[in-house]
Amino acid sequence: MEEQTKNNLTAALESLLFIYGEPMELKKIAELLEIKKEELEEIINVFEIQLKSDNNRGLMLNRIGDQIQLATKPDFHKLGEKIIKEEIKENLTPAALETLSIVAYNGPIARSMVDYLRGVNSGYILRNLLVRGLVERYPDPQRPYIFLYNISFDFLKHFGLAKQEELPEYQKYNNLVEKFKLASSDKTSLGETKT
Amino acid sequence: MEEQTKNNLTAALESLLFIYGEPMELKKIAELLEIKKEELEEIINVFEIQLKSDNNRGLMLNRIGDQIQLATKPDFHKLGEKIIKEEIKENLTPAALETLSIVAYNGPIARSMVDYLRGVNSGYILRNLLVRGLVERYPDPQRPYIFLYNISFDFLKHFGLAKQEELPEYQKYNNLVEKFKLASSDKTSLGETKT
């Protein structure tokens, strides 16, 4: 293999694993990069050594059978725990509280609708609530690429409630939002993404 | 700074941004890495150049104001599209393009200034851009009742740019409006509200 191509393929492999996040089959990677599995093995070897030997790099390659995954080096696991603790110990921000109340009163609800009601993109905040276990999500049975969000069972239990409908004045606020939903129904099908 | 420490800090920065995923405030990063903000700026510079100049690397560093995020290089967008299959097509209507270009070349910018340049109330369009995640806003540190609008990291992703200043002829058009802003500052100070 030429030096130039090999470089580009290492970079391609890095960006692929970065986006995907989870362990990925070698067969699938070879397909996506449009190379043979032997070539891929060669590139993986080079990449693995680069990551390991370079003190500038904070990442490493995990191999599990026929799968590989990009992950942080063990040296930085403490750092990861620190971020999580920081994020979790903080009380909810006003924006998070707003998002949570919409999901609590109107879940299951698509992200685009939360965005519309709040007037601002809420992807990161929903993800944050998800990580904290306050909110759950599952794919919309009607629309395969869209997730629906709802308040988690754990959180309801924490409040001492058996179901969402026991939230104060649930019916009133739920109806109000349903009205807004109808008014905006033309648009929600347009710009939705799976998040 | 010693060479060894600097290496470790670059690696720590990489793993931190890798774990966090979303854009991260410099202040927060400096706290987590237990270094001063000036030291962090230095490390960011080194990291940014490394990523850009090394053809082995598939990642780049995006920056808006005091936030940074790790992302894939635009060269690999076809790979990204193959993995992330859902529809994330965003089109720009005439009013959105008009408003977005003012924000892109002149953000952070107050709404009153956008209104004044376009000659029309831009509240709805800005809200729509916020909902679509192409624009972000935050309270003006000098005038807490006024919001400043700027482009978002998602905006950069649609252009494959690492920062706002990489927009073509950025300086020229930024200066153009800056001059105008100064000349008209007495007029716009009248009708401003937080919207």
Added chain:
Amino acid sequence: MSMAYELKLEQFSGPIEKLLELIEEKKLEITQLNLAQVTADFLTYLTTIEKRAPNILADFLVVASRLLLVKSKALLPNLVLEQEEEEGIRDLEERLKIYQEFKAARNHLKNLWQERPLVFSREFLASRFSYLPENKSFYPPKNLKPSDLKNVIDRLLSELQKFVYETKDFKLEIINLEEKMREFLERLKTAQTVNFGKMTDSQSRAEIITCFLVILHLIKDHLIDVQQDTHFSEITIEKIQPRI
């Protein structure tokens, strides 16, 4: 206001952009004389806005009123405008020039814009589980009660409600335009002349705008004539006698 309506609104350029478009269509430079030349076109465009995007009409009228001043100056060379009016015209000219220069920046965006992102990032804590202490995954905020959630959603929805109804009210008033025009012509039938000041005295902003629009329409259709005898004096609206 529904989202569909917002989407429609997004199809309209602002008044400065529109005016620039009209000037450039005729391959003219930005001068007061040329502004006077496109005034009629701008007024025609107003009717589109009035029908399809009434909530940005007021802003188009601000520009229209300045254009009318430019036009009257062109028609009546002896007309002396107030300093404020002169400044308004200069400001319009200035903004148009900036806008014209800025247009290249807008075209850069248009050409480089990709419907699908070119760059991808990771989700927040994409590999969260490996870092969660004690493998727990439920971290409720302290001191949060169900009633807090209720208070938050109550405030949020009332803000949204305000946003929706403000627009609705405005639309209703504008829709009455044709009725207003008939009413106004009725009054002219009996009075022959009407004073603008009297007509718009102690009326709401929306009503003054409506009156102004009525007048613009009627001038355009050559049904009325507007006169101002001396500077600062009352504007008189007169019905044009149809030629038989």
